[in-house]
Each structure stands twice: as structure tokens, then as C-alpha cells.
Amino acid sequence: xxxxxxEVDPVRRAVPDPNxxxxxxxxxxLLTIEERYLPQCSYFKCVQKDIQPYMxxxxxxxxxxxCEEQKCEEEVFPLAMxxxxxxxxxxxxxxxxxxxxxxxxxxLASKLKETIPLTAEKLCIYTDNSIKPQELLEWELVVLGxxxxxxxxxxxxxxxxxxxxxxxxxxxxxxxxxxxxxxFIALCATDFKFAMYPPSMIATGSVGAAVxxxxxxxxxxxxxxxxxxxxxxxxxxxxxxxxxxxxxxxEAVLLNSLQQFRQDQRDGAKSEDxxxxxxxxxxxRDIDL
Amino acid sequence: xxxxxxxxxxxxxxxxxxxxxxxxxxxxxVRRDCDALMASxxxxxxxxxxxxxxxxxxxxxxxxxxxxxxxxxPKIYKSTACWATPINLGGGKPPSAGASSAVAIPxxxxxAQASGSGTGRSxxxxxxxxxxxxxxxxxxxxxxTSMTDFYYSKRRLVFSKKKP
Numbered sequence: 001x002x003x004x005x006x007e008v009d010p011v012r013r014a015v016p017d018p019n020x021x022x023x024x025x026x027x028x029x030l031l032t033i034e035e036r037y038l039p040q041c042s043y044f045k046c047v048q049k050d051i052q053p054y055m056x057x058x059x060x061x062x063x064x065x066x067c068e069e070q071k072c073e074e075e076v077f078p079l080a081m082x083x084x085x086x087x088x089x090x091x092x093x094x095x096x097x098x099x100x101x102x103x104x105x106x107x108l109a110s111k112l113k114e115t116i117p118l119t120a121e122k123l124c125i126y127t128d129n130s131i132k133p134q135e136l137l138e139w140e141l142v143v144l145g146x147x148x149x150x151x152x153x154x155x156x157x158x159x160x161x162x163x164x165x166x167x168x169x170x171x172x173x174x175x176x177x178x179x180x181x182x183x184f185i186a187l188c189a190t191d192f193k194f195a196m197y198p199p200s201m202i203a204t205g206s207v208g209a210a211v212x213x214x215x216x217x218x219x220x221x222x223x224x225x226x227x228x229x230x231x232x233x234x235x236x237x238x239x240x241x242x243x244x245x246x247x248x249x250x251e252a253v254l255l256n257s258l259q260q261f262r263q264d265q266r267d268g269a270k271s272e273d274x275x276x277x278x279x280x281x282x283x284x285r286d287i288d289l
Numbered sequence: 290x291x292x293x294x295x296x297x298x299x300x301x302x303x304x305x306x307x308x309x310x311x312x313x314x315x316x317x318x319v320r321r322d323c324d325a326l327m328a329s330x331x332x333x334x335x336x337x338x339x340x341x342x343x344x345x346x347x348x349x350x351x352x353x354x355x356x357x358x359x360x361x362x363p364k365i366y367k368s369t370a371c372w373a374t375p376i377n378l379g380g381g382k383p384p385s386a387g388a389s390s391a392v393a394i395p396x397x398x399x400x401a402q403a404s405g406s407g408t409g410r411s412x413x414x415x416x417x418x419x420x421x422x423x424x425x426x427x428x429x430x431x432x433x434t435s436m437t438d439f440y441y442s443k444r445r446l447v448f449s450k451k452k453p
Contacts, residue, residue, distance in 0.1 A: 058310050065306045096314040097322065125302045130309035135316075138323050145330040 011115050016161070027162040030154055031237060034199050037082060037153035039089035042196060050094045053192050059084070059102040060190040066106060066118075066126050073113050074182050075157045080109035081189040082153045087146050100131045104139045112151050156185045159203035159236060166235050167207070168223065173214065180210035184250050191253050197246060200236040205246035208232050209254070212247075 020026055044053055060081060067077040083105040087093075093101065103123040110117040120133040144151075160181055164174055184206035188194040194202055212225055223231070229247070233240045335341055339350025347354035 055311070062306070062308065062310055069303060069306050070300055091326065094314075094318070094322075095311045097319065099310045100314060100319065122302065126307050128307045128309040130313045131319075135319055135323075139319075142323055142326045145327065 013115075021161045022165065027159070027236075030158050030162075031200055034154040037086070037150070038198065039082075039085040039195055041089050043085070043089045044192070047089060047092055049092060051088065051098060052095075055095055055098055056084075056088075056192050057190060059098050062099070062126075063102050063106055064186060064190060066123070070118060070122070072106075072110060072118070074186070075113050075155050076106065076109045077186055078155045078157065078189040079113065079153060080105040081195075082155065083108055083143060083147060083151070085195045086153075087143055090146055099127050100135060100139055101143070103127055103131060103136055104143050107136060107140060108143065108151060154199050156188070156199040156203035156206065157182070159200050160185075160207065163204060163207045163232065163235050167211070167231070169211065176214060177207065177210045180213060181206040184209050184254065187253055187257060188250060193249060193253075194246075201238050201243060201246050202250075204232045204236045204238050204243055205250050208243070208247040209250045213251075 041047065044051070063080055064077050066072075067080075080102070084101060087101060087105070103126070107118060107120060107123055120136045124131055124133050124136060160178060164178060167174075167177075169177065181203070185202060188197075188202050188206065208228060211223075211228060215223075229240060229244055232238070233243045331342055335343075335348070339348040339352050340346070340354055341348055
């Protein structure tokens with residue numbers, strides 16, 4: 001967190017509150033309530049008829065691109081995906097409504113988390129004006145009703161600081177670990193596999209993947225992979241085997257995404273609009289595996 | 290992203306990100322689905338609270354609904370002047386102007402009514418089944434929002450009755 005940047009940054013941001021971040025009771029409470037905000041079922045099997053998993057990935061990728069371009073707070077995207085999944089778990093939706101729904105979810109998440117939220121007009125522009133602001137506002141109420149106005153869902157980001165402070169990592173490495181973990185969380189949110197996982201497990205797996213990924217370049221490896229997993233599992237009371245599996249899935253998705261990105265880059269280079277390729281869906285470019 | 294400087298949200302939308310993913314939705318269907326879902330929420334709320342939020346009518350059930358005179362309520366619920374413009378929550382029609390000085394709350398017995406009517410300015414109680422229960426205050430957006438607020442604005446009917 002660059003505290004000095006508030007001189008030029010119009011966004012007012014509270015300083016990190018040690019009472020919230022360094023108290024184990026907060027972590028325990030988060031662990032207790034996180035399950036309440038999970039989608040109720042794996043909806044592709046039991047609810048949706050029109051929507052396929054690849055469509056969720058399409059809308060998620062688009063949402064992530066919008067959030068990145070608009071420099072939304074990190075939590076906005078995973079939170080919006082949480083709303084989307086919870087809505088889809090209860091309401092059979094035609095695919096023609098999916099982008100509208102994605103826009104509504106970003107609208108709500110941004111209002112909840114940001115001092116300068118995204119506007120309805122801007123979101124409609126991002127749909128290439130396929131939806132109207134009025135529709136967005138009406139569907140906002142539809143989504144709110146379905147979510148029973150329970151918007152303050154627990155996200156993996158809520159756990160990051162609690163986990164990081166318990167890691168035996170030198171302080172100067174933390175910003176990079178944090179940044180990578182945040183990227184992995186966003187990556188997980190684009191993939192339906194992770195939609196039913198508790199946020200604490202995604203957070204723990206993401207931090208694990210971040211630490212392991214960064215340790216590969218170094219001679220001094222402070223922790224073996226297994227020791228790290230054991231430690232992480234204890235911090236968030238996660239089952240060790242589940243956590244291992246989760247971390248491996250994250251790494252696989254990351255690898256996949258990197259390959260996809262390189263593929264896109266090659267394709268982009270062929271078709272002359274490579275300039276725009278700078279805005280990748282994820283920040284994974286600068287991660288060395 | 291959050292660590293970068295944000296320029297007041299004046300970030301233009303790049304053409305690459307502006308795209309329609311699944312064609313244009315049929316606007317009629319969007320509207321129909323919206324209405325159908327809203328109606329289903331109303332129905333749920335109606336069951337849960339045994340109160341018809343569309344017509345403001347108490348129904349048979351666990352809760353006994355009764356009128357509450359405005360005197361005991363905080364100021365914010367009484368005044369209608371400061372919310373001259375109805376707040377359109379996005380539900381098509383703006384809420385109609387049913388200015389009111391009282392609010393209906395669920396109670397468990399009729400006895401609670403006495404405290405209100407004993408203050409000297411008692412509201413004439415109307416037959417709940419016939420008259421709509423007293424509308425919620427129009428300034429609801431300013432106070433604590435509750436789930437049912439929104440049913441109200443969406444499905445509000447025109448009130449023929451004016452409060453004295």
C-alpha cells in the first residue's frame with residue numbers, strides 16, 4: 001500500500017486497521033460466516049439450461065477486463081463473480097441476459113467496495129450498448145432481491161492479510177507475494193471450478209502458489225513446499241489434502257492462462273492490432289514459473 | 290490495480306473491452322423476466338410476512354398487522370416535504386405520491402395500538418382488509434433500507450385515500 005500516493009490519488013482510502021487485520025477473532029469470524037455466501041449448487045448441472053461453462057468464462061473474462069481497465073479495487077471482480085454465481089444458482093437465465101447480469105454484478109460490487117463506483121452509463125458502454133442504463137437499474141433490483149440484499153460476501157481477499165502476517169517471509173517479499181496472490185484470486189474467479197470453494201481455501205491456495213512460484217527463482221528456499229502447505233492449512237483450518245489439490249489446480253489454471261496469453265500474443269502479432277494486447281485479462285505476464 | 294493511481298474514474302473505455310458477448314437481448318424478454326422475478330419476490334414476501342405489499346393489505350397469518358400513528362416515530366418517517374421528488378429505484382414507474390404520516394408495522398397483539406392512540410391525535414383506524422394498510426414513508430431511501438422497501442416502490446398502486 002503506497003500511503004503517500006493519496007496526495008495525487010483522488011480516491012480516499014482508509015489506512016490498514018490493525019484491529020481488523022491483526023486480530024485472530026476476525027479471522028475466526030470470517031471462517032465461520034464464509035460458507036453463507038457460497039452459491040447453493042453447481043448450477044450448470046441443476047439450474048441452467050441455456051448457459052454453458054464456457055459462457056461463464058466469457059463473461060468473467062470480460063468483467064475482469066472492465067475492472068482492470070477501470071482500475072477497480074481488487075475485490076470488486078471476485079465479489080461481482082460471487083453475486084453472479086449466487087444468482088445463477090437460483091435463477092434459470094437465458095444466455096442473452098448473461099452480460100446484463102455481469103454488468104449488474106459489477107455495478108453492485110463496485111458500489112459496495114469503492115469510493116468512486118462505476119457508473120451505469122459506463123458499464124453500458126462496455127457492453128457495446130447492448131444494454132440500457134434503465135435495464136441495468138431494474139436488474140439491479142432483481143439481483144438484489146435474489147441475493148436478499150446480502151452483498152457483503154466474504155471474498156478470498158479478506159483472508160490475504162491474515163495469512164501473510166503469519167508467514168515466515170521477509171517483509172520486503174510480501175508486496176510481491178500479495179500481488180501474485182491477488183492475481184491468482186482473480187484467476188480463480190474466472191474459473192467455475194473454484195466457484196464452490198470456500199474463499200479461505202482459495203486465498204490460502206493462492207498465497208501458497210504465490211510463495212512457491214516466487215521461491216523457484218531463489219537459492220534460499222525458506223520452506224519446503226510441504227512444510228508451507230502444512231503451515232498454511234493450519235492458519236485457515238483447511239484440510240491439508242484439499243489445500244494441496246486447490247493449490248495444484250490454481251497452478252494448472254495459471255499455466256493454462258499463460259499459454260493462452262502467449263497464444264493470443266502470437267495471434268495478435270499476426271493480425272496487426274497487437275498494440276491493444278497490452279491489456280491482458282490478467283497480470284500474469286510478469287510471473288515467472 | 291488498486292495500487293495504481295486512479296484518475297478520478299475518467300478512464301475512457303477502450304474499444305477492445307467494449308463488446309457484446311451474446312448478441313442483443315430481446316428487450317421485451319428482459320422486461321418480462323424482470324417483472325416475473327420481481328413478482329415472485331413479492332409473492333415470497335407476501336407469504337413470509339402475511340402482508341400483501343402490492344395492495345398494502347394485511348393477510349391472515351402469524352403476524353398481526355396494525356397501524357401505527359406517526360407520533361412515536363422519528364422525524365424522518367413523518368415529513369414528506371423534504372422528499373419532493375419521488376425516488377425512482379429503477380422500477381419503471383416512479384412511486385406514486387401517497388403522502389402519509391403513518392407506517393404499518395407488524396405487531397403481535399392489538400393492544401400495542403393503545404399507546405399510540407392515547408396521545409390525543411389518534412388516527413382513525415380503518416378496516417385493514419378494505420383499506421390499504423398505511424403506506425410506508427416516502428423517505429425510505431434515507432432511512433434504514435429494508436428488503437420490503439423495494440417491493441413497495443416497484444408494485445405500488447395509486448392510493449385513493451388521503452390521510453387526514
